[in-house]
Amino acid sequence: MANYVDGFVIPIKKSKLAAYKKMATMGRDAWMKFGALDYYECVADDTQMPYGGIPLPKMAKLKAGEMVVFSFIVFKSKAHRNAVNKKVHAYFAEKYGTSGGEMPFDTKRFSMAGCKVLVKG
Numbered sequence: 001m002a003n004y005v006d007g008f009v010i011p012i013k014k015s016k017l018a019a020y021k022k023m024a025t026m027g028r029d030a031w032m033k034f035g036a037l038d039y040y041e042c043v044a045d046d047t048q049m050p051y052g053g054i055p056l057p058k059m060a061k062l063k064a065g066e067m068v069v070f071s072f073i074v075f076k077s078k079a080h081r082n083a084v085n086k087k088v089h090a091y092f093a094e095k096y097g098t099s100g101g102e103m104p105f106d107t108k109r110f111s112m113a114g115c116k117v118l119v120k121g
Helices: 014-033 078-096
Strands: 004-013 038-043 066-075 111-116
Touching: 004 014, 004 078, 014 038, 014 066, 014 078, 066 078, 078 111
Parallel strands: none
Antiparallel strands: 004 066, 004 111, 038 066
């Protein structure tokens, strides 16, 4: 299998999007510096589901005034992901301490997974 991806679905208040973008930009810089192959932070825009399925906002159980951010980071392999993440987490712990500071989203409501790539373009 080619590559490995960490994926995230993050409900976020619209009023916190600018703060999230600032944090995500720092995250992108760190992950890319330490070897990630690619890094994306995407705001859900077209969430209508003409072919069925559960729309992302419904799946994320959005509250009034919230939106969904879909994010993913691409690595060579799971081992590469683990090595890069270890460096990134050490970098942020050194820079900001172990608390990591205040997050611009509810850390109890986001979802994430490490994923083996099944098909690649």
